[in-house]
Every structure is written in structure tokens, then in C-alpha cells.
Amino acid sequence: MLLFFILGLLVHFVFFGSIFDIYFTSPLVHGMTPQFTPLPPPAKRLVLFVADGLRADTLYELDENGNPRAPFIRNIIMHEGSWGISHTRVPTESRPGHVALIAGFYEDVSAVAKGWKENPVGFDSLVNESKYTWSWGSPDILTMFAKGVGGDHIYTYSYDAESEDFGAHDVTKLDTWVFDNVKEFFHAARNNRSLFSKVNEEKIVFFLHLLGIDTNGHAHRPTSREYKDNVKVVDDGIKEIVSMLEHFYGNDGKTAFIFTSDHGMTDWGFHGAGHPSETLTPFVTWGAGIKYPQKVSAQKFDDADVAPLMASLIGVPFPLNSVGILPVDYLNNTDLFKAESMFTNAMQILEQFKVKMTQKKEATLPVFFTPFKLLSESKQLNILRKARSYIKQRKYDEAVSLCKELIHLALKGLSYYHTYDRFFLGINVVLGFVGWTSYAALLIIKSHSNLTRGVSKEVKVFQMLLALELNILILPHALLYFLIT
Numbered sequence: 001m002l003l004f005f006i007l008g009l010l011v012h013f014v015f016f017g018s019i020f021d022i023y024f025t026s027p028l029v030h031g032m033t034p035q036f037t038p039l040p041p042p043a044k045r046l047v048l049f050v051a052d053g054l055r056a057d058t059l060y061e062l063d064e065n066g067n068p069r070a071p072f073i074r075n076i077i078m079h080e081g082s083w084g085i086s087h088t089r090v091p092t093e094s095r096p097g098h099v100a101l102i103a104g105f106y107e108d109v110s111a112v113a114k115g116w117k118e119n120p121v122g123f124d125s126l127v128n129e130s131k132y133t134w135s136w137g138s139p140d141i142l143t144m145f146a147k148g149v150g151g152d153h154i155y156t157y158s159y160d161a162e163s164e165d166f167g168a169h170d171v172t173k174l175d176t177w178v179f180d181n182v183k184e185f186f187h188a189a190r191n192n193r194s195l196f197s198k199v200n201e202e203k204i205v206f207f208l209h210l211l212g213i214d215t216n217g218h219a220h221r222p223t224s225r226e227y228k229d230n231v232k233v234v235d236d237g238i239k240e241i242v243s244m245l246e247h248f249y250g251n252d253g254k255t256a257f258i259f260t261s262d263h264g265m266t267d268w269g270f271h272g273a274g275h276p277s278e279t280l281t282p283f284v285t286w287g288a289g290i291k292y293p294q295k296v297s298a299q300k301f302d303d304a305d306v307a308p309l310m311a312s313l314i315g316v317p318f319p320l321n322s323v324g325i326l327p328v329d330y331l332n333n334t335d336l337f338k339a340e341s342m343f344t345n346a347m348q349i350l351e352q353f354k355v356k357m358t359q360k361k362e363a364t365l366p367v368f369f370t371p372f373k374l375l376s377e378s379k380q381l382n383i384l385r386k387a388r389s390y391i392k393q394r395k396y397d398e399a400v401s402l403c404k405e406l407i408h409l410a411l412k413g414l415s416y417y418h419t420y421d422r423f424f425l426g427i428n429v430v431l432g433f434v435g436w437t438s439y440a441a442l443l444i445i446k447s448h449s450n451l452t453r454g455v456s457k458e459v460k461v462f463q464m465l466l467a468l469e470l471n472i473l474i475l476p477h478a479l480l481y482f483l484i485t
């Protein structure tokens with residue numbers, strides 16, 4: 001009986017562990033060939049401003065007196081850039097938000113299980129693909145992209161967020177610290193030959209992470225004066241940085257700018273869930289390679305689409321794990337460039353699909369392997385060949401829409417292979433439970449029918465287990481299955 005009890009316990013541990021194995025697995029694959037567009041990019045450098053926790057409506061609305069809250073950004077929208085609303089995904093937290101923006105994928109749930117601070121799985125990002133990246137802001141965000149993959153071309157500058165007096169009275173210091181340090185950095189670059197030549201390279205990125213708005217929102221709520229005034233502080237800072245950079249680079253017209261946010265915030269100062277106040281973020285872009293002035297609403301724009309946009313602007317390979325779709329409507333470039341960039345995007349996502357399929361094929365017995373039917377090898381080749389010939393015949397629009405079709409198929413296929421085992425494993429677990437429960441039930445009935453002996457201790461334990469497993473094992477399985485698939 002003891003042996004049986006131990007065996008039962010073991011089975012439960014295995015089943016419990018299977019929850020993590022089935023649902024908390026990383027969608028990321030490795031070993032793809034980098035893809036980039038073989039045409040000169042419009043920008044030499046990119047400046048990314050992320051105003052942490054800034055809601056789209058707060059930025060775009062007029063204040064009580066009918067004046068813009070962010071006059072500089074407003075002016076960009078009216079005369080110099082493209083703008084829209086970007087959609088962030090749940091969980092609307094800083095880490096997955098920045099990963100989507102800079103690496104182009106939606107962080108897997110395994111990151112939740114393994115802690116947010118460290119990189120649970122290595123991933124490629126725009127920062128990694130750049131020649132050099134300089135970043136300023138919160139250490140929690142910056143280190144995420146600086147670690148791992150040959151990070152010696154990534155420079156981070158952070159304040160000591162732990163120190164008590166830093167920003168204790170006025171959290172806009174989190175933003176002004178960044179602006180001041182960027183200005184000092186460029187001042188120093190003028191007198192430092194090696195730094196000067198580095199900041200004059202191509203394919204470089206400056207990333208300014210601005211945490212003040214988020215912190216004010218948590219402390220005072222987004223409806224507060226503090227939150228709204230902080231938007232003005234950020235707007236002033238961006239204005240100064242932009243003019244400083246234009247001066248530094250002698251107005252060469254080779255700088256592209258992006259201003260966005262990693263997530264929004266509810267009226268009561270929280271984020272993490274899927275309310276529109278949390279998921280809708282502002283997106284404003286201007287400078288080299290960007291169309292103006294226009295509101296881009298033709299396509300639904302997700303935060304992961306920012307990564308391929310930034311990569312195409314400075315001409316670096318699209319981040320390898322990116323699932324973002326290049327928003328071509330934002331580009332001020334030739335139709336050839338747009339078509340070639342879209343082709344690069346399609347190839348880059350198709351690469352992931354192919355690696356994922358090979359992995360699954362190798363891990364599955366040949367008789368049980370059912371390939372993703374919508375995108376067979378011959379179909380891939382067909383689409384690629386057709387897209388290439390469209391580009392050759394200067395039918396660029398046709399090429400773009402064909403590449404988009406390929407991207408959608410490849411993304412569907414990626415999710416098909418990612419969830420491939422879920423149904424099979426789920427059925428296995430359910431069958432295992434049913435078998436185990438029936439056996440335990442049989443034991444109980446047997447002992448109950450033997451009235452002279454009464455109910456034994458072990459049987460009581462089994463009864464308890466039966467009740468427990470319904471609550472702690474079968475229910476979460478069922479729930480997760482419906483939630484995630």
C-alpha cells in the first residue's frame with residue numbers, strides 16, 4: 001500500500017510538471033540566417049524615445065485651455081512626421097513591452113515562470129544588430145538588451161534607482177537625468193576622438209528610456225496634474241535633444257526619430273491587463289526615411305512592428321526572433337525599397353518557420369508528424385519566386401501584398417508548430433488522470449464494501465487526493481488550455 005501511495009504521489013508530480021512543459025515553453029528558435037535589405041538605408045542613426053507608461057489619449061488630447069500637452073510632439077505630428085496608435089499586448093508590463101518594441105516578439109510565458117529580471121532565453125534585438133547602441137534610463141530595462149550576445153557594442157547609462165534621495169521628491173528627475181546625461185555625452189564626444197568617430201558611424205542607435213511618467217502615474221494616477229505635467233517635461237526634453245542632435249550632426253538629414261511608450265495605464269494607476277487605457281500607446285516617428293505629415297491608420301499597428309521599422313530605417317538585419325510586420329505606410333522611400341524591405345521581412349519570418357518545423361519534425365516519430373499544410377516547401381518557393389519576379393517587373397504593390405501573405409502564413413505555421421504537442425499531451429494527461437482516479441475509486445469502493453474492516457487510513461488519503469487533483473491539477477490544465485490555445 002505504501003508503495004502504491006508513493007507511486008501515486010510520483011504520478012501527480014509528473015502531471016503537475018507537465019503543466020509547465022505543455023504551456024510554459026518558449027516560442028523562440030535559434031539558428032536562423034540574418035536577413036537584411038540590399039539597398040542603402042535612409043538613416044544613418046536612429047533615436048528611440050520610450051516614455052514608460054504613457055497613454056495615447058493623454059499625449060494626443062488638448063489640455064483644459066485647449067493647448068497641446070506636448071507642443072513639440074504636436075508640431076511634429078502636424079508638419080514633420082507620421083503618427084498613429086500602437087497596440088501593446090497583455091501583460092502590459094515594461095519588460096514585455098520593451099521586448100516587443102526592440103526585439104519584435106511577444107515575450108513567452110516562460111519568462112514569467114523564470115523571473116522578469118534576467119533573460120530566460122537569449123534573444124536577438126535591434127540593439128544587438130546595431131553597430132553601436134548607447135542607452136540611458138532605468139537599469140532594469142537597459143540591462144535586458146545589453147546582456148549576453150557579444151554586448152561590447154552596447155553602452156548603458158543608468159541612475160542608481162535604489163539610492164533614497166534619487167527622485168524621491170520629484171520623479172521627473174528620472175527623465176531630466178536622462179536628457180542631461182545625453183547632452184553631456186554629446187558634449188564629451190566633441191572632445192573625444194574615438195567617441196566622436198563612433199557616434200558618426202552608420203547603423204547606430206540611441207535609446208532614451210524615460211520612467212518619470214510611469215512612476216508619477218503609479219503614485220498619483222494618470223488623471224493627476226503630476227502625470228500630465230510630466231508629459232510636458234518629456235516634450236521639452238525631446239525638443240532639446242532633437243535640436244542638440246541636429247546641431248551636432250550639422251543637419252545632415254540622416255537621423256530617424258521614434259517616440260512611443262511600452263504600455264499605458266488605467267485611470268486608477270495600474271497596468272498589466274488588457275484595458276484600452278493600458279494597451280493603446282502613442283506612436284510618433286519623423287526624420288530620415290519617414291513620410292510626413294500623415295496619420296497612418298491603414299493597418300493595425302502593433303508594438304512588435306516597430307522593430308522591423310527601425311531595422312529597415314538604419315539598414316541592419318531584422319531581429320531574428322521578430323514577428324513584427326514592417327509598416328510600409330510609414331516609409332518615405334522608393335517603391336522598390338518598400339518591396340525589397342517587405343521581402344526581407346517575409347524571408348526573416350519564414351526562416352523561423354523553417355527552423356521550427358525542422359525541430360518539431362526531428363522530435364516527432366515520422367508516422368505522427370503532420371506538417372502545416374498551408375505552407376508546404378513548394379508553396380514557399382512558389383511565393384518567393386513570384387514575389388521576386390514581381391519586383392523585377394516593377395509590380396511593387398503586388399510584391400508587397402504577396403510578401404504579406406507569406407508572412408501571415410508563416411506566422412500561422414509558427415503558432416501551429418508551437419502548440420503542436422498541446423492537444424496530444426493534454427489528452428495524455430487527461431487519460432492518465434482518468435485511469436488513476438478510476439483505480440483509486442475502485443480501491444475505495446472495494447474497501448467500503450468490506451464493512452467489517454471499516455475505512456482504512458490509506459483510503460482516506462486517496463479520497464483526499466481525488467478531491468485535490470480535481471482542484472489543483474485538472475482545473476488549471478483545462479483553464480490554461482482554453483486560455484492559451
Ligand SMILES: [Zn+2]
Pocket residue numbers: 052053093094095097214262263
Ligand atoms: Zn513600463
